[in-house]
Amino acid sequence: MTPQEKLRRFEEQISPHLKPAYNLAKWLTRSHEDAEDIVQDAFLRAFSAFESYRGDDAQPQNAKAWLLTIVRNTSMTWLKRNRNAGAKLCFEGALDDPRKRSPDPEEILLISCDREEVRQALEQLPLDFREAIVLREMEGLSYREISVAIGVPLGTVMSRLSRGRDWLRRILSTQGRLNPKEGAGLR
Amino acid sequence: MICDDSRIYLPAYLDDELDVSDSLRVQQHLANCQDCQQTQEHQLVLRSALRDPDLRGYPSADFSKRVEAAVRRAAKEEARARHSSRFEFLQFEPARWMAAAAVLLLVTTVGTFLVTSSLRTSNQQLIASAVLAGHIRSLQPNHLIDVPSSDRHTVKPWFQGRLDFSPPVPDLSELGWTLVGGRLDYVDGRAVAVIVYQRRMHNINVFLWPNHDATEDVIWQEEAQGYQILHWNGAEMTYWVVSDLNHAELLEFARALRGH
Numbered sequence: 001m002t003p004q005e006k007l008r009r010f011e012e013q014i015s016p017h018l019k020p021a022y023n024l025a026k027w028l029t030r031s032h033e034d035a036e037d038i039v040q041d042a043f044l045r046a047f048s049a050f051e052s053y054r055g056d057d058a059q060p061q062n063a064k065a066w067l068l069t070i071v072r073n074t075s076m077t078w079l080k081r082n083r084n085a086g087a088k089l090c091f092e093g094a095l096d097d098p099r100k101r102s103p104d105p106e107e108i109l110l111i112s113c114d115r116e117e118v119r120q121a122l123e124q125l126p127l128d129f130r131e132a133i134v135l136r137e138m139e140g141l142s143y144r145e146i147s148v149a150i151g152v153p154l155g156t157v158m159s160r161l162s163r164g165r166d167w168l169r170r171i172l173s174t175q176g177r178l179n180p181k182e183g184a185g186l187r
Numbered sequence: 188m189i190c191d192d193s194r195i196y197l198p199a200y201l202d203d204e205l206d207v208s209d210s211l212r213v214q215q216h217l218a219n220c221q222d223c224q225q226t227q228e229h230q231l232v233l234r235s236a237l238r239d240p241d242l243r244g245y246p247s248a249d250f251s252k253r254v255e256a257a258v259r260r261a262a263k264e265e266a267r268a269r270h271s272s273r274f275e276f277l278q279f280e281p282a283r284w285m286a287a288a289a290v291l292l293l294v295t296t297v298g299t300f301l302v303t304s305s306l307r308t309s310n311q312q313l314i315a316s317a318v319l320a321g322h323i324r325s326l327q328p329n330h331l332i333d334v335p336s337s338d339r340h341t342v343k344p345w346f347q348g349r350l351d352f353s354p355p356v357p358d359l360s361e362l363g364w365t366l367v368g369g370r371l372d373y374v375d376g377r378a379v380a381v382i383v384y385q386r387r388m389h390n391i392n393v394f395l396w397p398n399h400d401a402t403e404d405v406i407w408q409e410e411a412q413g414y415q416i417l418h419w420n421g422a423e424m425t426y427w428v429v430s431d432l433n434h435a436e437l438l439e440f441a442r443a444l445r446g447h
Binding site for chain 1: 194195197198199202204226229230232233234235236237238239241242243244245246247250251253254255257258259261262265266269313317320321324330333348349370371372373374375376377378
């Protein structure tokens with residue numbers, strides 16, 4: 001692959017995924033400036049590794065998953081380096097069991113679709129769960145692609161998605177908001 | 188299937204990630220269980236809320252232009268690096284044309300014997316330009332090190348969970364090579380470990396990843412854009428070393444690293 005050919009193919013296959021890349025970095029870091037820095041760095045890393053990317057035009061999704069894996073790893077490195085700058089790393093154990101705090105499913109009347117409430121709820125979701133949800137719901141990656149991107153087994157992906165969504169659902173339940181004391185308090 | 192199982196399988200069912208028999212079991216359970224039906228409805232509402240385009244983050248208007256420019260700069264740099272490392276001798280020392288012609292003659296004569304090794308060389312050139320680009324990128328502020336430490340017991344564990352192999356991080360300080368840290372990089376289609384050493388403010392990037400051929404060989408050497416690049420295959424790892432340190436000292440470093 002000549003350098004011109006490499007650039008052409010990179011711009012054709014990888015560059016179109018700039019917005020998903022930014023969206024992921026933004027949801028992981030919760031900072032606009034950092035997300036842009038991370039995405040630019042990730043694009044340079046992706047470009048220098050591009051010769052080894054074996055995708056094809058028939059499977060554009062692969063290119064996106066490949067890029068998002070690099071964006072995710074670049075974001076994690078950034079988050080760990082800036083741990084003290086307010087970016088809080090939460091691990092699996094940190095997710096409270098919402099069953100203790102919110103009503104049983106049959107008591108939930110309605111879940112909120114208010115965009116700001118959804119945004120706040122997702123922002124408060126611990127990082128491990130948030131990344132799985134963003135990769136699945138917003139970027140449409142398959143479980144297998146997520147498992148590769150995050151570097152955890154398929155079963156862990158399933159469990160994080162399931163627990164993350166369950167938590168969000170309960171946090172956003174109308175019943176929870178009406179009964180703040182025993183309701184879906186955000187810790 | 189009972190409700191507890193259904194709740195575990197429901198998300199994967201809605202994501203269309205279950206196999207046929209599990210899918211059927213969830214469907215059967217849903218048909219008979221109002222609670223789970225309601226859970227399913229809520230999941231669907233939540234899903235459409237999360238897929239709302241307005242929930243997404245959007246970069247600045249000129250961001251894609253900026254990234255495009257940065258990538259094109261990197262492409263230019265890489266093309267220059269590749270060009271100069273391959274053709275330097277043609278441009279500056281015409282006398283070597285003779286040598287080149289002789290080599291060419293030899294190649295055509297020996298023919299097929301050399302095909303495999305020349306293929307290998309071209310792949311090596313690709314990796315060489317990739318590690319050189321990685322080294323140059325690492326010299327930009329804040330790009331050199333993900334885990335800054337002179338303690339090998341800090342650097343080595345840092346790679347756990349980030350790589351599918353555990354890179355050796357020898358302490359060479361007694362020989363005058365200071366460990367300054369490590370980072371992740373991407374070369375040849377995989378995440379690789381980079382261990383960074385220093386001597387007199389010269390940074391040395393050691394790129395390494397598992398050597399699947401498992402054949403040890405001699406140290407391969409090249410100079411490009413003023414940087415020295417050394418490469419060899421160890422018994423377990425493939426090594427690429429890049430630095431602006433002079434050739435003799437870098438070779439000494441490579442031997443120290445190799446002997447460890």
